[in-house]
Amino acid sequence: MSRLFVPGPVDVDDQVLNAQAQPMLPHRSNEFEVIFQRASEKAQRLFFTKNRVILSASSGTGMQEAAVRNFVNKKLLACVNGAFANRWYDVAISNGKDVEKLDFEWDEPVNPERVAAAVKKGDIEALTIVHNETSTGLQNPVKEVAEAVREVAPDTLICVDAVSSLSGTRIETDAWGLDFVLTSSQKALALPPGLALAAVSDRALEKAKTVKNRGWYFDLLLLEKHRLKDSSPATPAMSLIFALDLQLDRILSEGLENRFARHSAMAKRVQTWAEEHDLSIYAPQGYRSQTVTAIKNELEIDIADLNAFLLKREMRLANGYGPLKNKTFRIAHMGELHMEDINTLLEAIEEYLKK
Ligand SMILES: Cc1ncc(COP(=O)(O)O)c(C=O)c1O
Incomplete structure (x- = not known):
């Protein structure tokens, strides 16, 4: 190999690749719903969350779009110290949001005090931050940023891109008070590309209820409604979910x-x-x-x-x-x-x- x-995309284990070759099932069948539920429950352990994990038939950028559409009526803060943080900023701008950009040098971490100062006025509904900037190999101090924000702006939702770090390093969604943590299948999870996973807090879903024009495909309330029935509103990426189910067993057994x-x-x-x-x-x-x-x-x-x-x-x-x-x-x-x-x-x- x-x-x-x-x-x-990274190398995928042969067994995991082969898991994709299982025969299809009707996606509203009990057989598939059992697998869908099992995979999303196991995924909660990777995110260190007791809350739900959404499985989305998209790459990670889809979940970046979900965050800005679901959590922001107006104002968002984008912490930017790399190319993927900048992409999240672009995603927010192209969705018509009022975005305050907090720029840092690319070889400097996001600074918790500067973030706290930017959210202090209380008008920032959500902030975006990349945990592991794949463009620079820099890991941002997300836990410290979340702590600093909580102190001055407890209602601001904290949205984290963990696309290239989740399952390779510890990210404690619940303990660190993160509201939305997204990842892609083709990085540390070592699956083929095409699937995104996101942990969503209860208060993030409450906030989504107040936001208009969330769109349809990435409407987290619609995704949650179907998830409660062990399914998704549109046809799920079934082969990738078969692979995820097996890969999560491999990860948890390691x-x-x-x-x-x-x-x-x-x-x-x-x-x-x-x-x-x-x-x-x-x-x-x-x-x-x-x-x-x-x-x-x-x-x-x-x-x-x-x-x-x-x-x-x-x-x-x-x-x-x-x-x-x-x-x-x-x-x-x-x-x-x-x-x-x-x-x-x-x-x-x-x-x-x-x-
Ligand atoms: C940190 C980070 N965020 C977002 C993305 C975009 O993810 P995707 O290509 O799965 O949409 C990438 C892709 O490399 C990334 O490394």
């Missing part, structure tokens, strides 16, 4: 703590290796991602050429994202990857650098 060290430790050990290995090779990490110490590392391309490596070299060994890594293309390159360490894979990749990069 080739090894994808790109931050999604054990969440073991899984987090595996990701963290791989992150440490990549980050230490880079520093030992005179390459610095884009994200500052203390805020480095557990699932993807962006390394500054201080050696001016031709990333396309490096990837062509790696591809002969059936491996690929990712160039920098957007404005960081060629200025950084990214090594993902998520999903099904293990330390042996990371070691093989790093050895191959060393061989390339020697040449």
Whole structure:
């Protein structure tokens, strides 16, 4: 099997791929509803929530759109320190919301005090923040931001994009007081793309009742109404849900703590290796991602050429994202990857650098 060290889509285990090949069922049948319910209940454990987890036949961006449509009549705060946070801002603007953008340098974490100052007036209905910026390999201090916001603006809903971190590192939805946490299937969950999952708090659903023009496909109240009947309003991504059901068993049998430790050990290995090779990490110490590392391309490596070299060994890594293309390159360490894979990749990069 080739090894994808790109931050999604990532390699999917063969058994999980094959689970998609199960015969279809009528989606309103009892047989399918049992699987749908089972998968969404198991998913609650990944999010550390006792509240519901919505399964959406969309990629993660669909759930970014759901947040802005369901929780905001007027004003939203978008915390932006990377490309995907900026996408969420764009999604809100294109849905006609009044968005205050709180910009940070891309190599700086979102600062809890600045967020608290921005929501203090009490007119911000919801804020958006990306937990793990895949574009920069920076992990934002979501727990601290949520705490700071609660103190000054307890009604502001906290919406978190955990697309590239959920199941690779601990995100405690309920304990941290998060209202909406979304993720995509093709990242740390190691499933094929096409499914999004989101944990939704009770108060977020209460707020949605007051919001007009939530749309239809991503109306969380409609999704919740059907979820209570173990289904979804439109036809679910059935094959992906078969795969999710199995993958959640695999994840839970690995054990969440073991899984987090595996990701963290791989992150440490990549980050230490880079520093030992005179390459610095884009994200500052203390805020480095557990699932993807962006390394500054201080050696001016031709990333396309490096990837062509790696591809002969059936491996690929990712160039920098957007404005960081060629200025950084990214090594993902998520999903099904293990330390042996990371070691093989790093050895191959060393061989390339020697040449
Ligand atoms: C942090 C983050 N948010 C959002 C997205 C968009 O997710 P999707 O492609 O599943 O819509 C990505 C995709 O890479 C991402 O990394």
